[in-house]
Amino acid sequence: MMSRLLLSDSQRQTFERDGVLVIPGFYDLERDILPIQRGIYDIIGLVLDKYRLAVERAPFSAATFDSGYQDLIAANRSYGGEVYDAVKQIPAFVRLVVNQRHDQLLCELRGPSAIPGVAAGGYGIRIDNPGEDRFRAHWHQEYPAQLRSLDGLVYWSPLLVVSEEMGPVRFCLGSHHLGPVAVTSKEEDGRSAAYALVLHQEQKCIAPFTQIAPLTSPGDLVVVDFLVLHASGYNRAQRSRWSMQLRYFNFSEPTGRAHGWKGSYAAGVDFRDVHPELFTKQEGE
Numbered sequence: 560m561m562s563r564l565l566l567s568d569s570q571r572q573t574f575e576r577d578g579v580l581v582i583p584g585f586y587d588l589e590r591d592i593l594p595i596q597r598g599i600y601d602i603i604g605l606v607l608d609k610y611r612l613a614v615e616r617a618p619f620s621a622a623t624f625d626s627g628y629q630d631l632i633a634a635n636r637s638y639g640g641e642v643y644d645a646v647k648q649i650p651a652f653v654r655l656v657v658n659q660r661h662d663q664l665l666c667e668l669r670g671p672s673a674i675p676g677v678a679a680g681g682y683g684i685r686i687d688n689p690g691e692d693r694f695r696a697h698w699h700q701e702y703p704a705q706l707r708s709l710d711g712l713v714y715w716s717p718l719l720v721v722s723e724e725m726g727p728v729r730f731c732l733g734s735h736h737l738g739p740v741a742v743t744s745k746e747e748d749g750r751s752a753a754y755a756l757v758l759h760q761e762q763k764c765i766a767p768f769t770q771i772a773p774l775t776s777p778g779d780l781v782v783v784d785f786l787v788l789h790a791s792g793y794n795r796a797q798r799s800r801w802s803m804q805l806r807y808f809n810f811s812e813p814t815g816r817a818h819g820w821k822g823s824y825a826a827g828v829d830f831r832d833v834h835p836e837l838f839t840k841q842e843g844e
């Protein structure tokens with residue numbers, strides 16, 4: 560039997576209509592979020608010490624968990640890469656990834672036949688640095704980048720108060736109703752295969768939709784349909800934008816079941832081998 564429902568009927572209807580739903584205060588700050596922020600603070604400290612960077616850090620608090628990080632990447636950008644790879648291995652974060660309420664949300668949104676799966680390699684902590692556009696996500700649907708199943712969900716949640724200047728994620732409301740959209744690859748300096756994918760005829764594709772870019776705070780959860788079009792904003796603030804994303808899929812969805820719930824780039828698979836029909840060679844805009 561399912562425990563108390565997490566969503567109201569109107570929240571479920573909003574999600575079905577828009578493909579995206581903001582749930583304010585979904586997580587408990589003390590229990591769920593603070594230990595992750597503490598872990599990040601400690602890891603930044605270890606990397607600062609390792610490179611003998613004499614940086615004045617604020618004492619730890621929820622608001623100062625990234626203290627010293629801007630100095631760290633100013634000294635050498637690759638030190639930031641060490642932090643990025645490390646923080647997704649903080650136990651408190653991995654515990655949050657498999658929080659039972661994530662299974663329940665998927666079941667409430669996808670109905671009684673849904674069987675939740677955690678997308679392996681599909682969870683991490685983004686650090687979107689000011690003025691750095693190389694790792695920005697272009698307009699995309701999650702499905703080609705993750706595969707697993709067509710009707711997956713991204714759970715996106717910030718670790719700090721996201722301001723307009725930090726470039727909140729943008730969403731095209733209702734765009735999941737398009738179904739999977741063809742992508743093409745765009746050669747760009749320094750972008751790896753997964754980051755080089757762009758929508759075929761991007762501007763034409765996004766034009767019909769109203770966009771939102773919700774400003775969220777720690778504890779808030781943004782639930783994103785695997786087929787909704789979304790893109791990173793541009794961080795023009797002085798501070799990096801820290802956010803968690805984890806991805807769930809549905810074992811019982813036929814397309815995923817047919818391809819054996821394969822993963823995409825993070826699993827060493829080129830999605831074009833699984834869905835050749837979703838790749839178009841030429842940009843042709």
Ligand SMILES: O=C(O)CCC(=O)C(=O)O
Pocket residue numbers: 685687696701713715728789790791792802804
């Ligand atoms: O946070 C961002 O900038 C992009 C996030 C995204 O694309 C995702 O969570 O799937």
Ligand SMILES: [Fe+2]
Pocket residue numbers: 696699700701713789
């Ligand atoms: Fe995404």
